[in-house]
Amino acid sequence: MILESPAPSFEPxxxxxxxxxxxxxxxxxxxxxxxxxxxFSILSSSGARFVLKISNPAEDPRAVEFENAALQHVAAVSPAVPVPRLRPTLSGSSVARHRDDDGKLYLVRLITWLAGVPLRQVKVSGALRRQLAVTLADLGRSLRGFFHPAAAKPLLWDMQQVADLAGLLPHIGDEALRESCAGFVSHFGREIRPALARLRSQVIYNDLNPSNVLVSVGPAQRVTGIVDFGDMVHGPLVCDVAVGAAYQLGGGEDPLAGAAEFVAAYHREVPLEPEELELLPDLIAARLVMTVAITSWRAARHPGNREYILRNAAAAADGLRRLAELGPDGARDRLLAACPPVPIAPAPPASAPEDTGALVRRRDALLGPAYRLFYRNPLHAVRGEGVWLYDADGRAYLDAYNNVPLVGHSHPQVVAALAAQAATLNTHTRYLHRAVLDYAERLLSKFPASLDRVMFGCTGTEANDLALRIARATTGHCGVIATAWAYHGNSATVAQVSPSYASGEAREDWVELIPAPDTYRRPTGTDDAALCAHWLAELDAAIDRLTVRGIRPAALILDAGFTSDGMFLPPPGLLQGAADRIRDAGGLYIADEVQSGFGRFGKSLWGFELHGVEPDVVTLGKPIGNGHPLSATVIRSTLLDRFAEGTRYFNTFAGNPVSVAVGLAVLDVFEREDLLENSRSVGAYLHEQLRSTAADFDVIGDVRGLGLFAGVELVKDSRGREWATGLAAEVVNGMRERGVLISMIGPQTNVLKIRPPLPFGREHVDQLIATLRDSLQAAVS
Known part of the structure; x- marks a missing residue:
């Protein structure tokens, strides 16, 4: 038996x-x-981290094959489930065969390192406990269609075999505990084991203990990894739930509170059947008995590893005592109350699936040619969750592009807020409604005191259109200056200052465009001060050109990340100098924060804050509503008062109760999950890994940005800096085929645009970088 064999003992x-x-x-x-x-943890010379696993020499090779096959299956069908990925050997195998000096054979594997700390090291919040249950449900779903002959292997940790543990009970030192376990083992053999044969079964993970779950560090707790698949077995699905719930028992007046919350969250994802719920308290007790008995026996056989083996034994013994105090009926009633029957909606009528080509033709016929699709092989997305999008075939794609779902696709708290308000009231701002005022106060508290009024819209275009309207009304001027490849929206007015969107449209004489501050192609030897001076001279020249035509500037509108121009972070002093110059010329400085704001840079909430400048107007778009139609124009009251003297503003759906409920929920999630800090820390890791990748690929000319905002400029070679537009397209399409979504930007569309939802984690960065490397390698060869 493998548990009788000591673990390998190789030196580092x-x-x-x-x-x-x-x-x-x-x-x-x-x-x-x-x-x-x-x-062993292996920290490579490039900074990447792996886990080297050396199997016990008594391990059946088929069991290792089973584990590898399961990991590969989960990665293929549910890549969003955070499990390790296998790294092949140099010969392409999933396992290496190593013999020691005595000729003993060891199977060796290398798997990816998953970021985080073990669950046992943190205080588990209710939100984390629920996420843990959802992750287990996702893992179970991904294993539904999987089988391997070794799944039927004998396993001491198989709950179906609890009645066979009688021979291990003498190793339990506490007499009362030993007798209690003996009584339960007998009960299980008589009453429980026969009932298990009637339950739905599949391959189950079978080991959701606090040492095998990794979670992120910090306030925004989330599950980042499930590790150690060595106890997988084919068995009743509810046994998987029982294992996880057994580790959620706690103290206090209601020891089942944590377990009930865990089971209820699982039940919402995968409804448990009545007989499964009926048996669940006994199955939780079974896991606790197994933990006490097996670890006591193992610790006696391997005293050198005693501390690690017994790490969960005391908690298991305490859990058994508390369950005994509740009694089987009390525990059962508590769990049943937490898991009401889940209504099953009738299946929608079947419809014939449409392939991608048919959908594209139908789209072209109905929507016309002005709409554009991403990727050579367009993505047919049908569902989003967190940082993942799912296509019509159920394949998951890591979303490293979309900034609009700021707190993650379909965040449950945002969805719940939307649904609750939509079921109560939705009207407009000509009626009094408290929520719009609550939201206005919350939002304005995030800005400098001088920006003390807000007006709502539905899109970033509307926000910028209103900002330009206010600028013209309050200055009495009509000229607008923007950058040469900017995007600020698609209305007739805003499209004029969005050359990346409307490059083929005639430009009105009130528009002046200036180059973005290109921090990569600056003249050799030009420092930041010289670049600022050069760019500000371009701005002065644009103001002069307007003046020659008899036009004075009403506004300078800038995105602090110059996103569409190629994702440039301007050097210190540039934005303040720009604000000073446009004000001297009689205009306003409008900060378009749709793409670069709301924590995107990690170091500050808004892009303009990085530069110590205060705009006259700030515009926000759909990220503040996580994709729901919500936008805002934040402005100085002195300007808004002057604007209101001559006109008024009304927008039927702007600031409606549903939209502001969503906006408040987004703020709550952003603050509670500490997404600004996540953007800073994960963003730093992202840029570190991008720079490491650039060192290995001469076609990467520049890596720039901050936080979860990164531009990777591709060139034909890093010395000549010639644009590599075709290469960028190959990389973006290659990554799409490999399951990671990014885009490209810039006048020559040669800059890879990486701008994911803010819950993006280090594990997602690892997948992004690995896919980028593979796609670059394929494209350059």
Whole structure:
């Protein structure tokens, strides 16, 4: 039996040799804890981290094949489930075969490192507990269609075999606990095991214990990894739930509160059947008995690993005592109350699926040619969740492009707020409604005191259109200056200052365009001060050209990240100098924060704040509503008062109760999940990994940006800096085919645009970088 065999005991130096010779990874090895195998963390010379797993020599090779096949299956059908990925050996196999000096065979694997700390090291919040249950449900769904012959292997941790543990009970030192476990083992054999045969079964993970779950560090707790698939087995699905719930028992007056919350969250995802719920308290107790009995026996056999083996034993013993105090009926009633029957909606009528080509032809016929699609092979997205989009075939795509779902696609708190308000009232701002005032106060509190009024719209276009209207009305001027490849919206007025959108339209004489401050192609030896001076001279020249035509400027409108121009972060002093010049000329400085604001840069909430400048007007778009039609124009009261003297503003759906309920929910999620800090920390890791990638590919000329806002400029070679437009298209389309979504931007469309939802994690960065490397390699070869 494998649990009778001691774990391998290789030195770190030997692990480093294995990583290098079998997998081509040079790195430093550090030991990690394990019950029956030996694991090492491998930090490679490039900064990437892996886990080297050396299987117990008593392990059946078929069991390792089973584990590998399951990991590959989950990665293929549900890539959003955070499980490790296998790295192949240099020969292309998923496992290396290593013999020690005595000829003993060890199976060696290298898997990706998942960021986070073990769940046992953190205080578990209700939100994290619910997410844990949802993750287990997702993992179970991904394993539904999977089987492997080794799934039927004998396993001591198989809950179906609890009645066979009688021989291990003498190793339990506490007499009362030993007798209690013996009584339960007998009860299980008589009453529970026969009933298990009637339950739905599949391959289950079977080991959701606090050492096998990784979570993010910080206030925005989330599950970042599920590790150690060595206890998988074919068994009743509810046993998987029971294992997870057993570790959620707590103290206090209601020891089942955490377990009930966990089970209820799972039940909402995968409804449990009545007989499963009926047996659940006994199955939770079974896991606790198994933990006490097996770890007591293992600790006696392997005293050198005693501390690691017994890490969950005391909590299991305490859980058994508390369940006994509740009694089987009390525990059952508590769990049943938490899991009301889930109504099953009738299936929609079947319709014949349309392939991509048919959909494109239908779209062209109905919507016309002015609409554009991303990618050579257009994506047919049918669902979004977090940082993932899913196509009509159920394939998941990592979304590293869309800034609009700011707090993640279909965030449940945002969806719930929308649905609740839509079911109550939706009207307009000509009636009094408290929520729009609550939202206005919350939003304005995020801005400098001078920006003390807000007007709502439905899109960024509307926000910018209103901003330009106010600028013209309050200055008495009509000229507008923007950058040469900007995008600010699509109305007749705003399209004039959106050359990247309306490049083929005639430009009105009140418009002047100036180049963006290109921090990559600046003349050799030009420092930041010289670049600022050069760009501000361009702005002066634009003001002069307007003056020659008898036009005075009403506004300068800028995106602080110059996103559509190629994603440039201007050097210090540039935006303040621009604001000073446009005001001296009689105009206003409008900060368009639709793409670069709301925590995108990580170091500040708004892009203009990075530069210590205060705009006259700030515009916000759909990210403030997580994609719901909501926008805002934030403005100085002195300007708004002057504007209101001559006109009024009304927009039927702007600031409606549903929209502001969504806006408030987005603010709540943003603050509670600390997404500004996530943008800063994960963004720093993103840029570090992008720079590391650039060092390996001469076609990457520049990596720029900040936080979760990154531009990667592709060139034919880094010395000549010639635009590589075709290469960028190949990379973007290659990444789409490999399951990661980005886009390209800039006048020559040679800048890769990376701008994901803010819950993006380090594990997502790792997948993005690996896919970028693969796509670059394929494109350049």
């Amino acid at each position: 130096e030997c692990a480093e040799t294995m990583a290098r010779e079998y997998f081509g990874i040079d790195g430093r090895a550090e030991p990690l804890g394990s019950e029956r195998d030996q694991n």
